[in-house]
Amino acid sequence: MRDKNYACGVRFWHPEWLQKYATTKWFLGIYGLLGTVQAMSYMYFIVTLTTIERRFHMPSQTTGIVLSGNEISQILLSLILSYVGGQRNRPLWIAWGMVFCGLSCFILALPHLLYGLGDDAFHLTKEYFDIVGTKAHVILGNSTAIIPKKAEDRGLCKATVDEEECENIVKIVPLLLIFLSQFILGIGNTLYYSLGQTYLDDNTKKKNTPLMLAYAMALRMIGPIFGFFLGYVALNMFIDPSKTPLIDRNDPRWLGAWWFGWILLGTAMLMFSGLIALFPKRLPKDKAMLYDSHQPRTLLAEESKNLNGDLEIDTRSPPKDDLPKLKDLPKALGRLLKNRLIIFNNFAAIFYILGASGYMTFMARYMEVQFHRSSQSATIVVGPLTIGAMLTGLLLSGWVISKKRPSASKVLFWNVIVACVYMCGQFSYMFFYCGDTRTMMQNGVFNLTSTCNRDCHCDKATYSPVCHEPTGRTFFSPCHAGCQSWNKAENTYSDCTCALPEYSNLPTTPPSFAQIGTIHQEIKTFAPGSKQTTPKFFNPSVKPTSSTPASSFFDTLTAGACLEGCTWAFYGFTMLSLLVHWVGSSGRIGNVLVNYRAVSPEDKSFAQGLTLMMLSLFAMIPGPIIFGRVIDTTCLVWNYQCGKRGDCQLYDQEVFRYSMNGLSLVLTGLGAIFDVLVWFHGRNLDLYGEADEARLKEMEEKNNSDNTRKLPIS
Structure with a gap:
């Protein structure tokens, strides 16, 4: 009878064909x-x-x-x-x-x-567009369409502040x-x-x-x-x-x-x-x-008694005394x-x-x-x-x-x-x-609020970087770039007031060591949505002029951060x-x-x-x-x-x-x-x-010696 301890299968099912595995x-x-x-x-x-x-x-x-x-x-x-x-x-x-x-x-x-x-992902789908409309306009190819609030502006500059839904x-x-x-x-x-x-x-x-x-x-x-x-x-x-x-x-x-x-x-x-x-x-x-x-x-x-011939397996079940007992666990743990x-x-x-x-x-x-x-x-x-x-x-x-x-x-x-x-x-x-990309900065820090985006209500805009390729500057979001339109076909943003030449001259050098601690602390304590809309370390020094040519007032940005080689x-x-x-x-x-x-x-x-x-x-x-x-x-x-x-x-x-x-x-x-x-x-x-191995070899030699002595003398 086959011992279940050595047989493939479960409970009462141990077919012969399974044993070769x-x-x-x-x-x-x-x-x-x-x-x-x-x-x-x-x-x-x-x-x-x-x-x-x-x-x-x-x-x-x-x-x-x-x-x-x-x-x-x-x-x-x-x-x-x-x-x-x-x-x-x-x-x-x-x-x-x-x-x-x-x-x-x-x-x-x-x-x-x-x-x-x-909700965040749903607001970025066509199905949401089929349900809700918005006043924001997006350029779709050669036509202008109305699309839903969240997907539409994709963080565009807005004249009004949306109510935050918390429920x-x-x-x-x-x-x-x-x-x-x-x-x-x-x-x-x-x-x-x-x-x-x-x-x-x-x-x-x-x-x-x-x-x-x-x-x-x-x-x-x-x-x-x-x-x-x-x-x-x-x-x-x-x-x-x-x-x-x-x-x-x-x-x-x-x-x-x-x-x-x-x-x-x-x-x-x-x-x-x-x-x-x-x-x-x-x-x-x-x-x-x-x-x-x-x-x-x-x-x-x-x-070990069967080492001379084919290995014979003892079919006895292990005694219950050999099974582990929880009372012995502390002793084993101590060892x-x-x-x-x-x-x-x-x-x-x-x-x-x-x-x-x-x-x-x-x-x-x-x-x-x-x-x-x-x-x-x-x-x-x-x-x-x-x-x-x-x-x-x-x-x-x-x-x-x-x-x-x-x-x-x-x-x-x-x-x-x-x-x-x-x-x-x-x-x-x-x-x-990869070095951090050049951004619209003042003293090396993201210009979260500037003259060019002051009326865009970007407090709740999430990080969606956009790139101004001619200057290699990255903006925190289309809203912070002052963008008012999005071309879905090309995935680009236009009417971006912060991309004006007047604003391209803002310093982009990293802050000095003396400034780093203060600047980092200011950014970390600046909570979007608070009454403080401008971090106090930022002091816009460049303002748009009335002499700016109309042709240069609009500029185009692409989605994603500007990547350095x-x-x-x-x-x-x-x-x-x-x-x-x-x-x-x-x-x-x-x-x-x-x-x-x-x-x-x-x-x-x-x-x-x-x-x-x-x-x-x-x-x-x-x-x-x-x-x-x-x-x-x-x-x-x-x-x-x-x-x-x-x-x-x-x-x-x-x-x-x-x-x-x-x-x-x-x-x-x-x-x-x-x-x-x-x-x-x-x-x-x-x-x-x-x-x-040495112990096993010694046992084999001992068993062979014992069996030799038991052989009858002819």
Whole structure:
């Protein structure tokens, strides 16, 4: 009779044709594909995050708090789930974890299904035009048409102030739904990470573990490439595909279909969870894989008696006494907390993740601010190239460690070198950027209110930059440029009074160091919609003259900021990122092996659970919140609605760059210190199970000797 512990299937269904798939390679394939889909969901969330923020008016600090739901569930449940699930049917528990991940994806799509595209986006559609008219005129080709209030003027100069509508602003419920989805996702992530890789390690020859882990991580690493692509496709669709937008994808007010990918990802996770649930509790083993940390010692002893012939598997169910008990959890936790190597390795990972959390969470915004590229166009270039570099570094390191078997001292010292490369890269990032475009400025600051737009009522105009190509000047919005007409066919603005030659002579030089603090403080405290319509540091010195020729009174501006030729900076940043991530990925296998080999076999899965809890508590939760707060302090112009501050519309590029990269550099440096401690204390670690192999060989020789003595003498 076949033992269910070693048979593919579920409950009472274990067909014979399914048993050939009970191999490490098949588990690796399914587990890796699950990781691919899971990584897709993570990167898809990062790519669409700025769209979600603009849709629901979320500041960066709030985003960090909402994202902490994932880590909160890991803090609360990772120890229990990894301790109890670690010695039960791990594939089945992983499958349930993926069900939770799929459910979280569907919950993430709920805010759109409940609240739709929102008023801001709806006011930019043809359907709104069919309902509401306006007095503003827009040039459509060779004709003039009346279009709706929000889409029409696209922030044009208006003689009257529109009343602000506040009753339809939705914030709390979508945030709660996003937080709930992240909380449920954390349960699935805990089961996937803490149980999956240890199951692989227990069913693989120890010398092959690095390569198997590299394959699993590589399959997971492919996920972000597809996540980038899915995000690119989704964000290029209008947030409501059933509506016809009156703006194009390059307009700063464009909102993509951020919700679309979650339905596809949730469905894929549910499908793969059913496949991984079919794997047995333990895979049939060969002689070199008898030392399974999750196999009761009584079974190991029984199997060891059969080394002379074909391996016979004991079909007895594990005794109940061998199953984990919650009352033993504190004792197991105490063993791990006293393990200096595990603690040092975990703190090294904590500071690395803290240092990288700004890039992981806010990379799309970093590219927008530093290189003036949309999140779609930037990530579709940087993302796949970076992932490709990480893949090659990961696979190469896994192959080298498996085949060449470098000493633990060499593997761990390489991680110290990796940390130094990371720090050099983060320092160098500070020097790659596209210079801020010349704007209608006074002392280097946006001229939010001037004589030329004084009667345009631009207090509530959102950041929609327009470019005056002849002078290379960028205006905050068409309203601030004094534009009164929009040509939809060419997406240009005309009748722009602030583009007059009289105003082109305003100074555009940056402020002096003595002025910077005052100027920044003035902009940050200037709330659109307040009675103070002109920041006090601005004092218009140029006024239009009556002698201005009529032919020069009107000028044309194009949508979007004036971009300087700085392609070299963007691609230089990309190439440097490739190098840093290629080297960095080569150290991941060594970190994982330390966690596996520095503990007793029965604590392996539990050690992974402890690692997840520590990373969540000290890195994943505070990281996005800290960087979100730092990024918010670099904001120059906030979007206010009904007196409440929402998302940031304009950042101080230089302060943003130095603050984010400088903080990352310091945190990575702390991680490097702990890597040195790991190298010092773990340089004699047995990474490849050589002690187990020697022990197994000794048992074989002993059994052969005993059997020889039992042979009858002829």
